[in-house]
Amino acid sequence: MPTDEVPPIAEMPTVEPEAPQVEHVDDDAVHADTTGYRQPEVDVDAVRTLLDGRYGEVRDLVRANLAEHARILVDEEEMSTADFRERVKDVVVMMASTGQTGMGFPQSYGGGGDIGASIAAFETLAFGDLSVLVKVGVQFGLFGGAILQLGTKPHHDAHLADLVSGRTMGCFAMTETGHGSNVQALGTVATYDVEAQEFVITTPDDASRKDYIGNAAAHAELAAVFAQLEVDGVRHGVHAFVVPIREGGRVVDGVRIEDCGPKMGLNGVDNGRIWFDHVRVPRTALLNQFAEVTPEGRYLSPIDNPNKRFFTMLGTLVQGRVCVGGAAINAAKVALTIATRYAVRRRQFEATSPDEEQLLLDYGMHQRRLFPLIARTYALHFAQEVVAGQLHDVFTGPGPIEEGNDEHARRMLESRAAGTKALGTWHATRTIQECREACGGAGYLSENRFAALKADTDVFTTFEGDNHVLLQLVAKGLLTDYASEFEDMDQFGMVRFVAGLAVETVIERTAVHKLVQSVRDLLPGGDRWDQEAGLLDPNYQLAMLRFREEHMLGGVARRLKRGIDQKMNPGAVFSRVQDHVIAAARAHTERLVLEAFVARTAALPDGDLKVALNLLSDLHALTTIEADRAWFMEHGRLSSARSKAISREISSLCRKIRPLAVDLVDAFGVPEEMLRSPELLTWGE
Amino acid sequence: MPTDEVPPIAEMPTVEPEAPQVEHVDDDAVHADTTGYRQPEVDVDAVRTLLDGRYGEVRDLVRANLAEHARILVDEEEMSTADFRERVKDVVVMMASTGQTGMGFPQSYGGGGDIGASIAAFETLAFGDLSVLVKVGVQFGLFGGAILQLGTKPHHDAHLADLVSGRTMGCFAMTETGHGSNVQALGTVATYDVEAQEFVITTPDDASRKDYIGNAAAHAELAAVFAQLEVDGVRHGVHAFVVPIREGGRVVDGVRIEDCGPKMGLNGVDNGRIWFDHVRVPRTALLNQFAEVTPEGRYLSPIDNPNKRFFTMLGTLVQGRVCVGGAAINAAKVALTIATRYAVRRRQFEATSPDEEQLLLDYGMHQRRLFPLIARTYALHFAQEVVAGQLHDVFTGPGPIEEGNDEHARRMLESRAAGTKALGTWHATRTIQECREACGGAGYLSENRFAALKADTDVFTTFEGDNHVLLQLVAKGLLTDYASEFEDMDQFGMVRFVAGLAVETVIERTAVHKLVQSVRDLLPGGDRWDQEAGLLDPNYQLAMLRFREEHMLGGVARRLKRGIDQKMNPGAVFSRVQDHVIAAARAHTERLVLEAFVARTAALPDGDLKVALNLLSDLHALTTIEADRAWFMEHGRLSSARSKAISREISSLCRKIRPLAVDLVDAFGVPEEMLRSPELLTWGE
16 A cells, blocks of 8 residues: 655655667566576475574474374364363463473473573464464463563462463453553553452453453463552552462352353364452552552552553563464465475366376466465564564563663564564465465365464454554654653654654664665665666665665654644544554565565575575565565656566566475475375375 | 566557656645535435345345344354254255245246346345355256256256255266366266166266265255266267265265365355266256257267367356355455444544544544445446346346357356456455454454354355456457357467467457547547546546556467467466466456446436445545556556555545445445344444
8 A cells, every 4th residue: 555645855866767669578588597597406404494493492392292282183173162172271281291381481480491492382383273372372471471571579489380380271361342452541440458458350341341361261260460550549550460260160259251252263262251340359469570559558660651661561571472473474384385285286277288287386377376475484484583582682681671671672672573473464364365275175175274274363463462553563663763752652642752853853763764875885876776786686675675664754754744733633643644654664574574584595605595595585575575566666766667577587586486395385394294184285196 | 466568559658757856735734625525425225225226125035034044143153063054954945935046047947037136136145144155056056057057948847846946955066176177177977878878977086076066965966967978989078967866865876975074164065075986877867958969879969169068058157156256245245344333333542532542443544444345345246236237138038048149248248257256256355354354353253253254255266266267267258359269269279379360459359449549538638648637537547447458468468479489388378478367357357347336326316326436436446546556657657646646535535435434334235133243333332
């Protein structure tokens, strides 16, 4: 969607009028490849080792666990919902016993003490049944993460060992029916009763019932409940409390739980709704890492600003987003593996020979449908690796993160996690759909995996942050340069903040501003770099995405300013510029994704592996530019001739990737047991 | 995806170099509307009457039947697969008793004698449970259609009354595991045994087992079996036979049936696989409308050419495609109705006021997500109305269609049906997905309809013809001008045929060629029509889509010729040009869709209804151009400035549609009982 409506900021070369009668060289022509290209051989194990990164052993442990419990993929179809929920719970507990799910917790509580490992383990789990994945995410990521990050030693001592082992199941009771993305507007109240030294948790209305809470309908004994803390009539914003909701499997008095009922997918997860009717918990139930209420009812927090306190608390839970993004990318790998392997077995129509039907993957259109998705999956994989690495670094330390501990790095991480999650989950939705269609009617049968993949991943674009809301968060960070006021700004504040700066200031403060200049200097052609650089030069590809990002951000800043200057309501200004805001955030994240891919490939020693990865990196970069080529043309960065040349180059890359395609998906290392699809994958045997 | 790689055919104005420093008027500005636009009032009943067209009563009958059996939407979630299949069958039979499902059959057999009415009824059924829809399609459309169109009076007398009433259930056994889109390659054989005067039906291998056959796993007593007819050692191509597969509920000897097992959706339909082991049927089992085998074993057909005979037979079944396209469009209406009505109730974030959260539908992005889909749904609705009308006209006559009966009109109809089916079903997939995401987590709960809509419609892009294969069929028709040799051409033949013509000849023979000229003459600016005409002038919008279609077809012809001239294998040429071929077919169908919308709107008397429909027509036209604006820029038909102006105009149209949006979806007339979504639609009450 085009959104930029302002003239270019920098002096730009004008677009040359085209000479439409010039016949260009057409790649359709039969000609020997004159570039010296030699088809690489793909060493599947080497690519897989590269993809697995530093957590190969962890990933292999999860692969083995998945294979051992492979039967659950069939159980999902055959069992009743109630039975399947129990089955999923049992598998989760069995997996916990292997250490797989507790890697992010301190060793002193039975964990592995390695956050990076815990993300690698979670991502890999996405090759299997996704109810198991989400149940693991709820128990160890959300509930466990809340206890670990928002709680202090007494909470850790009381709960961590039991939750790491799966002896105690918990849930994460944040979302309410009427309050989803806007967590600050939650309606549940926790009032401090100074007499009893207890908090009283109450659901004031049905819009404030907790909703979609995983683990709530059947299994959780404890809940991390997010509620408005009220002390002596004063509200202090949203805080989290540990609240028992079941004892011995029975719902406790004052708590009402309702099953959310059947869902599109993930029916092995027991999502529920929770109402609290004056439920009393001790003062120590407050997870008091960032705020405390003294016995006598004094509210204390090291962070004075309530908005900032809220976002700091929420920021510690960023791991959930990183995990969902990684899981989505891995779910896409399962779909691509099946569709690609089927396409080198299944034949349709006598296209090149009257005697034999042609393999699906030898059709140009089929290559065009699948290969850019494979390339993008690699790109997102490496981008995810960067986010996961940053998360590991930011969160690895002597203990839970302290306020003031490199705030800027944390805001950057949160932004990057948000953007990668949005792109990764949309990619999964799109890829699984395309792969299903590419397998025809067979793709519709449950035994061929697409049914579960599609239904289960569908909500990934929504949970752990709605993708559009997340991209707005990314844009806010970019536009404010992650200012220290950042966490204290709502949409009103952000619009006013940006409007108060010169557009040039907004631009100059962005990281991309310097990058644009640095990469241009590497390219031939000076100001005409966009017309003279080679299409397969990664610096050209990066320059294009950096230019777009910078330009879009400038356009957003300009439009926000103009709206305020014209005395419009800041909210109305935001609403009108919203698609532009989101496009800028997307452009930013796309740039990070390509940078990750280019960097990883550039670091490889020369050889076939590098050649193969470069094909994918080029294909990803050029299809990304092609997808938005209208924008580049509108902004004078792409001539018609060059735009067409990009499309031809993509077709050429697809033909080069064709002989490598199966190896490239096999390198994802999805366990054979997770593919199922018995007929698709043995077609013709 | 860009595919055109040739210079423009016609002399074209060169693109003016842009003056990037010219500040353009920005629609963000707060200014009174100076165009004299006055917001129309939408009379929901009037719009609904317009949409319902000449079959309002039929549609209302189906609406009433759907409401009466609304409980089935819940049964789908709660019942076992086996029970639900029985439930679906019962509902189908009950609906049959109201006459709803038999409208396309002759009155003498208990039908309604009105093909148009039967399509209207089927489309409307798509507001409800889609297993019921598909079961109706199998029984009355596919099985019933085969008996009616391919059989003769003895078959009609023997079967029609029973199948129209639902007393006899049948299935349509065409697709085989290894032979889907390529029906001519079916492996099942029917050998004539002259001694016994019987056909012997045999499944030679597992790739030739019948697969995905609806009604086969549980209910069908009869099957219309498509098999290679062999008489005295000579193959005559695919023919259809009536074969009993069950008697009194028991599978007959020689027939083996296997359940396809759980599917992504449509689990109320009993899909199965069928093997035939020398199953004998009498000579009269051949559905002999187009071919006959005499008792002594002579093969007779009024159509000499086997390819042509095959496609003529298949062509009589075009109704199935028309029905699926219409059903998909109506399924999209259900999703849009829920998402739009939710968006005027649900609030999120205090965007314009610190005291109240903003309605979702007041966000610019939310409008951008939903309104172009509403507009396109209207456009496709009217395009579907045209196809259904043409089908009615072509097939309405004294009896089943005869060979030679206006072949050209039939080929045009088949092509149009194929294109509309492809666009309609892809639109449904995309729309339902977007609406689910626009309803957030609530969209994931089964009671809110998206789960079933998504899962059930997913296979629509594949069955009744894979969309990509269908678009190739469309392109073949365009490139060969539906030549009389048309039905005798495979891909080889088509490539050679086109390569044998001058490109100018290909172009001049197309219908669009004349249209391009005629519409240009209506526009100001002469050769610069694309730069001077108003964006909201429908002639401009049509001229753009016609130009694109003509130009893409010329490009395809040129590339096919060049490949052949360079001595490439015709199949390899086709594979390389395939995405271009499909893009041309899509461009053609998009043009037909817009023409249908423009024509329907232009015919309205002046007034609010016309104003409202014009907003939608403009939005549809401009978003269609915007989606491919890169192509138009690449081909000199859109300047950067004008491209940006189109995007601004779209935003402006969205704001004008905002106050009308709920009325515009209510006018779809989806029965309230079909929406379910109790909490979404009463939000805040």
